[in-house]
Amino acid sequence: MYLVFRCNCGRAVYSKEGVIRKSCVCGEVLKVKEMKILHKAENVLSASEIIRKLQEEKYGSGYLTTADKLR
Template sequence: MYLIFRCDCGRVLYAKKGVATRKCTCGKTIKVKSRRILQKVETAEDASYAVQKMQEEIYGSTSFRTADEVKNNKFFKQIDRKIKKL
């Protein structure tokens, strides 16, 4: 059994039932018992899939982009304009 919960930074995590703590990528060590459990699943694969789906709901698509798609990004267009002015 795997428990799915959120860190204070907003990231969704999972841990095996019975584990006392889990470390988030933000660096915080989380006590699993003190967290509100969002979902319970049976296998690690199901837990991984559930976390991915929750992250997509919160932050949008997590898929990779091609270099052409990144070039069309508004941020990169602003940088290109600033470089041309120099």
């Protein structure tokens, strides 16, 4: 099982259940047990799908646009 939660920077991140610490891309190290769990997922694939949706909710669908599409 994978847990999905939000870092203080606003990014949604996931970690495998039972993992103590998870580092976010912003550099913050999160204590998984202290995080408010937003979702649970069966596997990495659905966890990343949930994260994609959470990011779109927060930043809009343009957030994950790749750099080449910005030109």
